[in-house]
Amino acid sequence: MKKFASSLFPPSLRRFLLPQQEAHEESGPDRQMAPPPVLVSGSPATGPVVLASPHSGHFYPEAFLRLTRQPLDILRSGEDSYVEKLAQGAHALGPPLLQATFPRVFCDVNRAAWDLDSRMFHGAIPSFVAPSDRGLAGLGSIPRIVADRRPIYRQRLPFMEAALRIRHYWMPYHVTLADLLEAARAQHGLSLLLDLHSMPDAPQAGSPDFVLGDRYGTSCTPHLTNLAEQTLQGLGFKVARNLPYAGGYITRHYGRPTSNMHALQIEMRRGLYMDENTRTPHSGFTTLSNALTVLVERVLAHFPPT
Structure with a gap:
């Protein structure tokens, strides 16, 4: 954990954030x-499969809600509600299940840590902030x-508000996920992350029921994507690939087929x-949960026991 933290936080922030490992930006009742x-x-x-639900968290800190101008029902619009519950049948087959408890509108772990829109902050912006196009659009x-x-x-x-959220929310999620995937690869020779999400109707893509995102064949071996x-x-079910969702930071970062690490993003129509x-x-709900269970069962059957 300390090594990971030291690599993520520049020297200018380490002395503020790292000595107090258990500190939290909230206090009191929150x-x-x-x-x-x-x-x-x-x-x-x-087996080598790891299940993850990065966007189904629904704990909204009171301190955060006091900063916002939108009502809770609007803030929840991007939430992948119940995805962790949809995955329970698949989880019962053996794969570990990781879930964030906080919502993506508060901290989105499917973006790089310092992918931030500088217009959100007052004062000087550190040089290590590196926004992508989506970050500049306000979705960092x-x-x-x-x-x-x-x-x-x-x-x-x-800016320290963002730094604290990265420290106390983004980083624990990725430390835990990385540990699970490394353990799977060490035990089974490879790892497969099934990154679970939900989506609104996507008429621009023909309103599929599922969208499989493998970064256009770069984050997961085509054989596994074909199997799914x-x-x-x-x-x-009606299935599309990569459009309109090819996979975000998680799929790109953890999908390294040449290193026997595969990542497939699975979007399910809400x-x-x-x-x-x-x-x-x-x-x-039950029909979709059963379908996800069958999918994971077929994927697990693809791998010989170790």
Whole structure:
């Protein structure tokens, strides 16, 4: 953990952030009520597959809500509600399941740590901030906008606010994920991350039920992507590849087929399992959960026991 932290934080921030390993930017009731930033159950002992749900967290700190100008229902619009519950059947087959407890609108672990829009902050911006096009559009690791490009915050934030969230939320998620994938590769010779997400209808892509993102064949061996596609199509689902979601930072960073590390992002259409207006699961929930279980069962059967 210390080695990872030291590599992520430049010297100008280490003396503020690293000596107090258990510090938290919240205090008082928020700290007492806050769950741990990540939850993980199981271990990669039974196979190389790791399940992860980075965007289904729904703990919204009160201190964060006081900074925002949007109501909670708008802030929740990007939440992958119930995805960790959809994965329970697949998890029961043996793969470990990792989930973030905080929402992506607060800290998005599917972006590089310092992918930030400098317009969010007042004062000097450190030179190590490196925004991507999406970061500049307000969708970095600390998002500036939410649904329909609505601004999240009432005013600009101090940069240290972002640094603390990276330290206490982004980093624990990635430390845990990296450890799970390395353990899977050490035990089984390879690892396969199935990064689970939900999506609204995507008419521009023909409104598929699933979108499989493998960064256009660079983050996962085509054989495994083909297996996932054929399995889901055989179950009656409409499947697309890479459009409109090819995979974000997680898929790109952990998908290294030449190092026997594979990553496949799986987007599931929200209307299949819940009412998007009320965020209430409906009768399709069980059907989709069972489909995800079958998919993981087929993938596990592809690997010989070790």
